[in-house]
Amino acid sequence: MGWHQFVFFLFVLNNQTPSTPLSLTHRQQEGEMLSLRGSVAKEGDVVLLFRGHLQFTPLLLQRGAMLHCKDGKFMHDDIIGMPLGTRVRGVSNIKNDPRSAPSLLVMQNCADLWTVAVPHRTQIIYNTDIAIIVFNLRLCPGSLVAEAGTGSGSLTHSIAKTVAPDGVVYTYDFHRLRCLEAMQEFRRNGLPSSLVKCNWRDVCVTSSDVDEAVMQGMQPPSAGEPETEEAKGEEGGPKAGYGLPKHHVDAVFLDVPSPWLAIDNVLHVLRPGGMLCTFSPCIEQTQRTAQRLRQPPHEFIDIRTVEVVRKYINPVCKKRPRRDGEEEGCDDKPSYRYKFRPALVSMGHTAYLTFARRRLECIPEAGAGDTTVVTGGESASADFTFETRGDTGVS
Structure with a gap:
C-alpha cells in the first residue's frame, strides 16, 4: 500500500459515522454503556458538570428541574439537547452581579x-x-x-x-x-x-x-x-x-x-x-x-x-551552555537540552x-x-x- 492510499484510508476511516458495535445491540434494551450515550445530552442521562480543577458535579437530567450551586442557578432544560463538551450559562446567585453570567462545562460521563x-x-x-x-x-x-x-x-x-x-x-x-x-x-x-x-x-x-x-x-x-x-x-x-x-x-x-x-x-x-x-x-x-x-x-x-x-517529573527545556573552545555565534540556531525536575509534592x-x-x-x-x-x-x-x-x- 502506497502512502497516498494509506492517507486516503485514514481519511475515510475518520469520516465514517460512528456506530454502536454489533455485540452491544442485544443489551441496548436495558441501558447503554457510559461511553455509548451519544454526543447530545438527553433527559435521564447522568452528565458531569466541570467547575474547575478536579471539580465535577454529577447531574441526573430531569425536565423542569434546577441545579443550585455556589456558581449559580442552572436549568436542566437548558442542558437537555446541548452537545456534550459545551458550556451552559446560568444565573448568578448575587443580585445585580456585574460579572458575566456563570457557566459550567457539560461533559460526558465515563468511568x-x-x-x-x-x-x-x-x-x-x-x-x-x-x-x-x-x-x-x-x-x-x-x-x-x-x-x-x-x-x-x-x-x-x-x-x-x-x-x-x-x-x-x-x-x-x-x-x-x-x-x-x-x-x-x-x-x-x-x-x-x-x-x-x-x-x-x-x-x-x-x-x-x-x-x-x-x-x-x-x-x-x-x-x-x-x-x-x-x-x-x-x-x-x-x-x-x-x-x-x-x-x-x-x-x-x-x-x-x-x-x-x-x-x-x-x-x-x-x-x-x-x-x-x-x-x-x-x-x-x-x-x-x-x-x-x-x-x-x-x-x-x-x-x-x-x-x-504517584510522583510527577516535569521536563524543563534550557539552552545548552557554550562549551570550551566554541566561539559565540558559531551556530545559526542555539541548541537546547531537556532536564527533568521531580515535583516537590507527591501522592502519599x-x-x-x-x-x-x-x-x-x-x-x-x-x-x-x-x-x-x-x-x-x-x-x-x-x-x-x-x-x-x-x-x-x-x-
Missing part, C-alpha cells in the same frame, strides 16, 4: 471521570491503583470478575468498562444500604444487570452453595419491601459466600477488612490460572493475607505486593495491592501413577516478596 465525581459512601479506589489492578488481573473483554467490597462503585465502573460487552462483574457488599445505592447508580449510569450483578452477601463467611439469584442477576430487595427471613439469611444478615459455581470466574478482587478469611471462598470460585488481588491499607493485613496464601496445599503462586506512589500511601495467581490443576503423567503440577510460573514455595518505592522498613 475515569466518575472516579473523581462519585459520591463517597466509603473510601474509594482512585485511577492510579485502578490501572494497576486492571492490568495485573489480566482483564479483557469477556472476563468474569468477582469483586468483594462494592463500596462507592468506583472500581466497579472501570472493571465493567474493561470486560464489556460480553463479560460479567459480580460485585458484593455486606452492607445492605450501600448495596442498594450502588445498584441504583449502576442502572442510572447505563450499566445493565447483564453486565454488573450487585449482590448483598458476606464473602468472608465460608460457603460453597450456589445461589441461582446471583447467577441470574437478581437484585437485592428494595427499601420498601419487607425483609423476609429468606432475603435476610439464616442469621438475619447477608448470605454467606459468593453463590457462584466452582471455578466460575477468571479474577477475584477483595477490598474487605479481613481478606484472609475469604480465601476458602476464592478457591471455590476462581478458576485454575486465574488472578487474585487484595486491597489492604495496613501492612499487617497484607502480611496475614500472604501467610494464608502460602499455606498448604499451596494453591497460589507468584505472590507479590505492590505499593503505588493509599494501600498495598497483593497479587497472586492460582496454579493449574494436577495433570496425570502418561504411564505413571504420580501426578505433575503445572504451575506456569515460580515455585509454589517461593518466598513472599514486597515491592515498593522508597524505604518503608518492610522486607
Whole structure:
C-alpha cells in the first residue's frame, strides 16, 4: 500500500459515522454503556458538570428541574439537547452581579471521570491503583470478575468498562444500604444487570452453595419491601459466600477488612490460572493475607505486593551552555537540552495491592501413577516478596 492510499484510508476511516458495535445491540434494551450515550445530552442521562480543577458535579437530567450551586442557578432544560463538551450559562446567585453570567462545562460521563465525581459512601479506589489492578488481573473483554467490597462503585465502573460487552462483574457488599445505592447508580449510569450483578452477601463467611439469584442477576430487595427471613439469611444478615459455581470466574478482587478469611471462598470460585488481588491499607493485613496464601496445599503462586506512589517529573527545556573552545555565534540556531525536575509534592500511601495467581490443576503423567503440577510460573514455595518505592522498613 502506497502512502497516498494509506492517507486516503485514514481519511475515510475518520469520516465514517460512528456506530454502536454489533455485540452491544442485544443489551441496548436495558441501558447503554457510559461511553455509548451519544454526543447530545438527553433527559435521564447522568452528565458531569466541570467547575474547575478536579471539580465535577454529577447531574441526573430531569425536565423542569434546577441545579443550585455556589456558581449559580442552572436549568436542566437548558442542558437537555446541548452537545456534550459545551458550556451552559446560568444565573448568578448575587443580585445585580456585574460579572458575566456563570457557566459550567457539560461533559460526558465515563468511568475515569466518575472516579473523581462519585459520591463517597466509603473510601474509594482512585485511577492510579485502578490501572494497576486492571492490568495485573489480566482483564479483557469477556472476563468474569468477582469483586468483594462494592463500596462507592468506583472500581466497579472501570472493571465493567474493561470486560464489556460480553463479560460479567459480580460485585458484593455486606452492607445492605450501600448495596442498594450502588445498584441504583449502576442502572442510572447505563450499566445493565447483564453486565454488573450487585449482590448483598458476606464473602468472608465460608460457603460453597450456589445461589441461582446471583447467577441470574437478581437484585437485592428494595427499601420498601419487607425483609423476609429468606432475603435476610439464616442469621438475619447477608448470605454467606459468593453463590457462584466452582471455578466460575477468571479474577477475584477483595477490598474487605479481613481478606484472609475469604480465601476458602476464592478457591471455590476462581478458576485454575486465574488472578487474585487484595486491597489492604495496613501492612499487617497484607502480611496475614500472604501467610494464608502460602499455606498448604499451596494453591497460589507468584505472590507479590505492590505499593503505588504517584510522583510527577516535569521536563524543563534550557539552552545548552557554550562549551570550551566554541566561539559565540558559531551556530545559526542555539541548541537546547531537556532536564527533568521531580515535583516537590507527591501522592502519599493509599494501600498495598497483593497479587497472586492460582496454579493449574494436577495433570496425570502418561504411564505413571504420580501426578505433575503445572504451575506456569515460580515455585509454589517461593518466598513472599514486597515491592515498593522508597524505604518503608518492610522486607
